[in-house]
Amino acid sequence: MKRLAFKMKLNPGQIKAYTERHNQLWPELKKLLKDAGVSEYSIFFDQETNTLFAFQKVSGDGGSQDLSDHPIVQKWWAFMADIMETHPDNSPVSKPLSEVFFME
Template sequence: MKRLAFKMKLNPGQKEAYAQRHNAIWPELKELLKDSGVSEYSIFFDEDTHTLFAFQKVTGEGGSQDLAENPIVKKWWNFMSDIMEVNPDNSPVSIPLEEVFFMK
């Protein structure tokens, strides 16, 4: 199992909307993530910078960031595009983070 982390940026004042949307995650999206090997997925929020920090435990080679061509994922991106920084295709601007320490 590997651990992946990345950061994204939320638009100011959108923390509650972001949390509400994720707390009501679509069952088909959750199933897709699990079927793709994502067994744990946490997102944390830094109030000062509006930065979202995402962490996943993944089996296999991919993670949620590798599902860009899936129609469910594209629909989710469109749903979220009004509250966060996105690319021209509405995918979140996502910056991978390098793991520099891990304690077991």
């Protein structure tokens, strides 16, 4: 099991919309993530910087970041594009983070 972390940027004033959309996560997207080996997925918010910090536990070689060609993921990106920083293809601007400490 590997642990992955990355950060994204939320547009100012959009935390309520972001939270509401994730509270109603599409069942087909949740299944896709689980099928890809994502067993835990948490997103935290830093209100001072509008930064989203995401953490996943993933079995296997992939993770959510490897599903970019899937139509469900592309539809989700389009759904979220109006409230966060994205690339021209609607994918979120996401920066991987390196783990510097882990305590079991």
